[in-house]
Amino acid sequence: MALPPLIADFVLHFGEMGSRWGINRTVGQIYALIYLSEKPINADEICEALGFSRSNVSMGLKELDSWGLVRMRHLPGDRRDHFAAPDDIWEIVRTLAEQRRRREIEPTLTMLRAAVLENPASTEEKFAQGRMREMHTLIELLMSWYEDIQKMETERLVNLLKMGARVYKLYEMKDKLFVVKGGKKQKENDNG
Amino acid sequence: MALPPLIADFVLHFGEMGSRWGINRTVGQIYALIYLSEKPINADEICEALGFSRSNVSMGLKELDSWGLVRMRHLPGDRRDHFAAPDDIWEIVRTLAEQRRRREIEPTLTMLRAAVLENPASTEEKFAQGRMREMHTLIELLMSWYEDIQKMETERLVNLLKMGARVYKLYEMKDKLFVVKGGKKQKENDNG
């Protein structure tokens, strides 16, 4: 790999990170390289830069494509495929989140939904089912939040993130602001 | 594995999920089993239930312990170690988030911080550095939000999640609210 050190470090790091995830090293490195390229790059350039075989790169690109993480481009006068990552990094984040939802969360929810409907045959199963119900509720909550958020424009989302927990203070305050209750603090309690 | 089907399905599912993550199948299954158990269970029970060797279970438990995901307990009159997951599922979520921050996000930030300070030697590196800067900014933003959120009590956090994107409307409105109290019709609805 004869890459400039700045780029090489990043690429190696994402190779490592990829392998901590389900993604393999090669694929992580390929994506890192594409992400850092100003122009779309072709498979041979990737082979050259990372020292992988052509077929390995081909498989890696296919994988990245199945995740919707790369765009295929054709440069004029060159019939090779060239690959690029979206310019907007938020688009990448959204794609990742969406794919993980489809691939990991949905199947889990399906399994939990079925489990929760089952008829427990023993105390043991009854308890287990309760645990699954808790998990199901939690994931549903996170997903409904996520769907809300996913719809927002990036600029708004960034503002919201910057607000962090302060947003909650606002939320707590709203009743006072609108309803002008006698200055009493109200507490909500809804354990299910 | 002679587990009730309800439990077996869940355990197998989390084995699969584990392996999509960096976590291996065995560890995923062990944790699933512990999570579903009403009482703390010991290593032999895990071997028995899942059909793994004693040493494999030992390594799995060690791994889970290093993630802070299991509690070791000692039952009176029994000198074997027993393992349990926290009763509160939110505690599990928080632990997972925190560990991933430590293990994946922090190292990435360290790498990016260094890269951003580097002196780019070419146009290529300059562009790459810009991309890294974007990524760095994004992760910093997500992390500052995460830290804010992590501090909140669960009850509050749940409320905030239930609000979803509506919280943003509140935020947009806040300036108006303070100045013009009650000019417009306002409705808020947040029961879950």
Next chain:
DNA sequence: CGGTAATTTCAGGAATTACTGAAATTAGGA
């Protein structure tokens, strides 16, 4: 302490996953 139950370590084999080169396929251009 000595004895034993419980747990951990670890070397080696089993299983899985990753990678390659050769062959097959696809697609653009004449």
Next chain:
DNA sequence: TCCTAATTTCAGTAATTCCTGAAATTACCG
């Protein structure tokens, strides 16, 4: 259409990760 460059597939091998049983260690009890 044929020719050729580009890409993909795939069977075999390399590399890695996982799992086991045996041995070592640890921890409890008298």
